[in-house]
Amino acid sequence: xxxxxxxxxxxxxxxxxxxxxxxxxxxxxxxxxxxxxxxxxxxxxxxxxxxxxxxxxxxxxxxxxxxxxxxxxxxxxxxxxxxxxxxxxxxxxxxxxxxxxxxxxxxxxxxxxxxxxxxxxxxxxxxxxxx
Numbered sequence: 630x631x632x633x634x635x636x637x638x639x640x641x642x643x644x645x646x647x648x649x650x651x652x653x654x655x656x657x658x659x660x661x662x663x664x665x666x667x668x669x670x671x672x673x674x675x676x677x678x679x680x681x682x683x684x685x686x687x688x689x690x691x692x693x694x695x696x697x698x699x700x701x702x703x704x705x706x707x708x709x710x711x712x713x714x715x716x717x718x719x720x721x722x723x724x725x726x727x728x729x730x731x732x733x734x735x736x737x738x739x740x741x742x743x744x745x746x747x748x749x750x751x752x753x754x755x756x757x758x759x760x
Contacts, residue, residue, distance in 0.1 A: 635703060636678040642738030644672075644730060651679050651704035654730060656738055668733035670743060671710065677728045679703050685714050693718040700728060709734045 635651060642656035654677040664671040683699040696715035699708050710731050713724040732743040 633703060638678065644738065645736045646679075646702040646704060646707060646709060647734055647736050647742055648707050649702060649704035650736065651702055653677050653679055653702070653709060653735060654728075660727065664729060666710075666729065666731045666733075668731055668743075670732040671729045672732060673724070674728045674730060677730065680709065680728075682712055692721055695721070695724070707734065 638652040638655055640655065643652050644654045644656065645652055654674050658674045658676045659672050660675050661673040662670070664673050677700070679702065680700040681703055683701060685696050685698045688695055688697050694717040695713055697711045697713055699711050701707065702709050710729040712728050713726065716722050716724050736742055
């Protein structure tokens with residue numbers, strides 16, 4: 630196995646992997662906090678680091694068919710979200726090349742973990758935005 634190269638983010642508020650605390654993204658790279666996934670909230674980022682991208686696959690989401698690839702933390706191998714590779718719908722093209730970090734799988738800039746409250750959390754995966 631080769632040497633692990635990681636990026637240490639020093640400027641700003643950092644989101645980290647909840648398992649190994651490796652830096653993943655800066656808060657000023659968030660495009661939207663209004664996304665949802667099977668574990669609750671998810672954030673759309675334009676730039677993240679320290680992940681590997683898995684195999685592309687088509688997924689039907691509430692906003693239409695998307696080609697996505699799961700993203701994995703390079704520190705521990707945990708799935709932390711997905712990358713949008715292609716969107717079928719014209720109105721969804723802005724997501725292409727962007728990344729979703731599932732809030733349940735990362736620690737916030739203050740070190741806080743996302744906690745699900747009650748049974749109101751959507752169980753099936755989606756990428757919908759709050760209106």
